[in-house]
Amino acid sequence: MLKVGLLGAGRIGQVHARTIAAHPRSELHSISDINGEAAGTLAVAHGAEVRSTDEILADSAIDAVLIATSTDTHSDLIEAAVRAGKAVLCEKPVDLSLERARACRGVVQESGKPVMIGFNRRFDPNFAKLKAAFEAGEIGKGELLSITSFDPAPPPVSYIKVSGGLFRDMTIHDFDMACWIMGGAPESVSATGSSIVDPAIGEAGDVDTAVIVMRYADGRLVVIKNSRRAAYGYDQRVELLGSEGLLSARNVLEHTVEKLSAEGALTAKPEHFFLERYARAYVAEWNAFVEAILDGAPIPVSLEDGINALAVADAATRAAQSGGAVVVQGA
Numbered sequence: 419m420l421k422v423g424l425l426g427a428g429r430i431g432q433v434h435a436r437t438i439a440a441h442p443r444s445e446l447h448s449i450s451d452i453n454g455e456a457a458g459t460l461a462v463a464h465g466a467e468v469r470s471t472d473e474i475l476a477d478s479a480i481d482a483v484l485i486a487t488s489t490d491t492h493s494d495l496i497e498a499a500v501r502a503g504k505a506v507l508c509e510k511p512v513d514l515s516l517e518r519a520r521a522c523r524g525v526v527q528e529s530g531k532p533v534m535i536g537f538n539r540r541f542d543p544n545f546a547k548l549k550a551a552f553e554a555g556e557i558g559k560g561e562l563l564s565i566t567s568f569d570p571a572p573p574p575v576s577y578i579k580v581s582g583g584l585f586r587d588m589t590i591h592d593f594d595m596a597c598w599i600m601g602g603a604p605e606s607v608s609a610t611g612s613s614i615v616d617p618a619i620g621e622a623g624d625v626d627t628a629v630i631v632m633r634y635a636d637g638r639l640v641v642i643k644n645s646r647r648a649a650y651g652y653d654q655r656v657e658l659l660g661s662e663g664l665l666s667a668r669n670v671l672e673h674t675v676e677k678l679s680a681e682g683a684l685t686a687k688p689e690h691f692f693l694e695r696y697a698r699a700y701v702a703e704w705n706a707f708v709e710a711i712l713d714g715a716p717i718p719v720s721l722e723d724g725i726n727a728l729a730v731a732d733a734a735t736r737a738a739q740s741g742g743a744v745v746v747q748g749a
């Protein structure tokens with residue numbers, strides 16, 4: 419049984435708390451949050467204890483921590499946790515600063531402790547099937563990957579201000595998806611972005627709509643389209659064109675009933691947002707972590723993967739500012 423301390427009881431911390439508590443091989447031992455009320459409510463819901471982060475890290479009965487705190491705390495908490503001998507699953511991104519993330523890698527390597535990064539989309543059954551079919555050679559050589567990733571509505575501007583910007587906060591999932599499917603970081607990135615959904619996002623120095631092109635050394639291309647707003651819900655599609663065909667993962671709809679009438683055809687909307695769309699992915703992600711720690715299975719999403727995605731996000735941020743292609747300095 420894996421005894422777990424959860425750091426962070428916010429939106430995603432609540433999802434992870436349910437998953438940890440429900441897994442037959444893990445126990446949600448304790449929860450810490452600088453917001454005591456948030457930690458308390460979540461602890462009561464799952465029969466866990468409220469502790470400070472220091473107390474969780476000092477407790478030798480706790481084997482692992484899941485870091486679901488705000489992004490600007492991730493590297494510090496990863497380092498503190500591995501120094502305390504814990505295995506770590508940390509939410510994305512590793513940090514807002516690539517340099518800081520690389521320094522964190524040094525501490526993790528020295529500790530020898532396993533660290534996994536929460537790129538949950540890899541565990542979505544549809545995307546995993548697409549990747550497996552591609553790797554089985556079903557469409558030949560992958561040449562052009564297209565990722566559509568639109569949120570239903572933008573987060574509050576207070577969140578945007580500390581998020582590190584669209585590319586580090588939101589597109590980072592798509593960068594990881596692209597590196598995972600195409601096999602590593604690209605050679606260069608071009609990007610352009612606008613704030614056309616909410617002028618307040620522009621005033622905060624960020625963009626809410628963007629198009630990114632990733633280019634590999636051998637000419638393979640990835641196109642990513644992002645928006646913080648889609649009136650019909652969470653739009654998450656992946657399409658891979660290969661030398662012998664195409665693999666496409668469409669949206670998962672709220673239900674499968676389709677209405678046909680004289681006016682036309684009507685289907686359900688895509689599942690509303692990440693909590694619904696990736697519910698199965700979060701469970702599979704946690705299961706992979708448990709199996710890695712308890713059974714010695716490989717860590718499926720490494721700290722190196724997290725740094726790679728951040729390197730692409732940094733390059734995209736600079737490309738959008740300069741208007742030219744930027745070379746990616748990989749992990």
Ligand SMILES: NC(=O)c1ccc[n+]([C@@H]2O[C@H](COP(=O)([O-])OP(=O)(O)OC[C@H]3O[C@@H](n4cnc5c(N)ncnc54)[C@H](O)[C@@H]3O)[C@@H](O)[C@H]2O)c1
Nearest residue numbers: 426427428429430431451452453486487488489491509510
């Ligand atoms: N993988 C995903 O699908 C996904 C989805 C949402 C968020 N995230 C990531 O998860 C992280 C949290 O996002 P969220 O939406 O849950 O944010 P949130 O603001 O809802 O929750 C963050 C929580 O962390 C707490 N906190 C902040 N600093 C802390 C510290 N030093 N010690 C203990 N608690 C601390 C806050 O009080 C808050 O309750 C972010 O890094 C975000 O990028 C990932």
